[in-house]
Amino acid sequence: MKLTYTGKTKDVYALEDGNYLLKFKDDVTGVDGVFDPGANTVGLTMEGAGRAGLKLTKFFFEILKEKGIPTHYIDADIEQATMTVKPAEVFGKGLEVICRYRAVGSFLRRYGLYAEEGQPLDAFVEVTLKDDDRQDPPISEDALDMLGILTKDEYQVLKALTQQIGNVVKDELTKKGIELYDIKFEFGRVGDDKQIVLIDEISGGNMRAYKDGEYIEPLELEKMFL
Amino acid sequence: MKLTYTGKTKDVYALEDGNYLLKFKDDVTGVDGVFDPGANTVGLTMEGAGRAGLKLTKFFFEILKEKGIPTHYIDADIEQATMTVKPAEVFGKGLEVICRYRAVGSFLRRYGLYAEEGQPLDAFVEVTLKDDDRQDPPISEDALDMLGILTKDEYQVLKALTQQIGNVVKDELTKKGIELYDIKFEFGRVGDDKQIVLIDEISGGNMRAYKDGEYIEPLELEKMFL
Numbered sequence: 001m002k003l004t005y006t007g008k009t010k011d012v013y014a015l016e017d018g019n020y021l022l023k024f025k026d027d028v029t030g031v032d033g034v035f036d037p038g039a040n041t042v043g044l045t046m047e048g049a050g051r052a053g054l055k056l057t058k059f060f061f062e063i064l065k066e067k068g069i070p071t072h073y074i075d076a077d078i079e080q081a082t083m084t085v086k087p088a089e090v091f092g093k094g095l096e097v098i099c100r101y102r103a104v105g106s107f108l109r110r111y112g113l114y115a116e117e118g119q120p121l122d123a124f125v126e127v128t129l130k131d132d133d134r135q136d137p138p139i140s141e142d143a144l145d146m147l148g149i150l151t152k153d154e155y156q157v158l159k160a161l162t163q164q165i166g167n168v169v170k171d172e173l174t175k176k177g178i179e180l181y182d183i184k185f186e187f188g189r190v191g192d193d194k195q196i197v198l199i200d201e202i203s204g205g206n207m208r209a210y211k212d213g214e215y216i217e218p219l220e221l222e223k224m225f226l
Numbered sequence: 227m228k229l230t231y232t233g234k235t236k237d238v239y240a241l242e243d244g245n246y247l248l249k250f251k252d253d254v255t256g257v258d259g260v261f262d263p264g265a266n267t268v269g270l271t272m273e274g275a276g277r278a279g280l281k282l283t284k285f286f287f288e289i290l291k292e293k294g295i296p297t298h299y300i301d302a303d304i305e306q307a308t309m310t311v312k313p314a315e316v317f318g319k320g321l322e323v324i325c326r327y328r329a330v331g332s333f334l335r336r337y338g339l340y341a342e343e344g345q346p347l348d349a350f351v352e353v354t355l356k357d358d359d360r361q362d363p364p365i366s367e368d369a370l371d372m373l374g375i376l377t378k379d380e381y382q383v384l385k386a387l388t389q390q391i392g393n394v395v396k397d398e399l400t401k402k403g404i405e406l407y408d409i410k411f412e413f414g415r416v417g418d419d420k421q422i423v424l425i426d427e428i429s430g431g432n433m434r435a436y437k438d439g440e441y442i443e444p445l446e447l448e449k450m451f452l
Contacts, residue, residue: 093339110363113319113355114373124372129339137336140366146350147340 008042009053009205015084019074024050024057024081028205028218035205035218040132050081052222053203057083059226060169060202069164070197072190088188088199092149094130095139095186097158099123099166102181104208110138118181123163127155157196158187165198173209176225178216183207234268235279235431241310245300250276250283250307254431254444261431261444266358276307278448279429283309285452286395286428295390296423298416314414314425318375320356321365321412323384325349325392328407330434336364344407349389353381383422384413391424399435402451404442409433 001021005012008029013021030036030043054076061073072085100107101123103115115121127144128136144150150158162185170180184207186200200206204218216224227247231238234255239247256262256269280302287299298311326333327349329341341347353370354362370376376384388411396406410433412426426432430444442450 110360111355111365111369111373112360113357114375121372124368126366126369129337131339134336134338138364138366139337140352140364142350143337143352146347147337149340 008040009050010201018087020085020087022083022085022201024054024083024201026050040136046219049205049219051078052219053201053205054078054081054083055226056203056222057201060172061198063168063172064165064198067168069161069168070190070195072188072197072199083201085199086190086197088190088197089194090186090188090199091144091154092129092147095144095149096128096130096136096184097162097187098126098128098182098184099162100126100182101166101170101179104181107182123166125159125162127158154196161187161196161198165202169202169207173225177211178221178224179210181208181210234266235276236427244313246311246313248309248311248427250280250309250427252276266362272445275431275445277304278445279427279431280304280307280309281452282429282448283427286398287424289394289398290391290424293394295387295394296416296421298414298423298425309427311425312416312423314416314423315420316412316414316425317370317380318355318373321370321375322354322356322362322410323388323413324352324354324408324410325388326352326408327392327396327405330407333408349392351385351388353384380422387413387422387424391428395428395433399451403437404447404450405436407434407436 001013001015003011004014009025009027011023015021026045026047026049027042028035028044028049029039031039033044035043055078058076061071064071072088074084076083100121103119103121108117126138128138141155144155145152166183169183173180185198187196188199190197204221209216209221227239227241229237230240235251235253237249241247252273252275253268253271254261254275255265257265259270281304284302287297290297298314300310302309326347329345329347334343352364354364367381370381371378392409395409399406411424413422414425416423430447435442435447
């Protein structure tokens, strides 16, 4: 098993059978010790964050499997904080796909002239480039196509999957009296037919969730949830 | 005749017949005395800039009229540096629509991870909000629709018109040995049927043009052109 990538919140190892092992770390993204799922830096380290993130990821990826929604997930070992996944090719140098149910965060910073804070948004999808040096710029369907990152057909699949998965997560949270404001996903191409599937994770660190109007910290969310 | 709006490069007067008079000023956008068509501030004042901009605008709007491409243009008085136009309703609080033939400016600042400086782009269209406080953020077709700024059908009309008009300007410049890198337009709705038409101006201040690899200043461009 060989370390192939060291990420902000995960390390990636290549397995001999061609699959990959993701090791969930206790680091979460944020700025100056405050968690922010949109941040590009590790803001803080929280004991047990990796394992808690993996538990939630396993929970959601198994629900998606039941529903026939494609992901890279094979299995997870909570004790070891590792998840085994199929090899996936990312789009370009990596994209983030955001699904929004309420106007907060970067949406509000960009479109505050037209949107009120907390205004409901109908599973609005937007794509940003993973590019720390350029503050993860948003990118349109046309630009993704023109720059050879994603075809127009792939964009439609990506958008539909994002809304479908976002709605699954939202519904599960609703069952616990928690409201999902926004969530970010990563996707990749898997197999010879380049099927678009959800990759990475679905954990507290990828979403903004609220209960009775109060923001829930990622670790707290994971505790409330499982 | 009543002053209804004072813009960065133009003043707008309401006429008694319901039309509007645009008075072209000698101010051009830029930062610290350097012209930048994408800037939100008046960077410098240049004697004759208003009249030169109007001359080029008249030239292009009359070509567009011949070609049956809709604009708000009625007529122009070069001496007075004024243009008479039909009343138009802008989209939301104003949009800018950019047509790009080479990767420079904000496109490169956002997508430099995937694009080389000066790389050809095939009449790539993007829309930004006119919002000085938020640095004119780019906005997608989906967001324009969701925020009630522009319907999806209107977006398609806007995009097609932008490419059509961009290509007209590009062809005219090519005849003079000048290459168009990018150009920005404004559109509005005119009349009871809310027809989408080009508004504002087409002048050196709205485009980046190059000759033999050298950038041409707006006033210079207007001189070379007419």
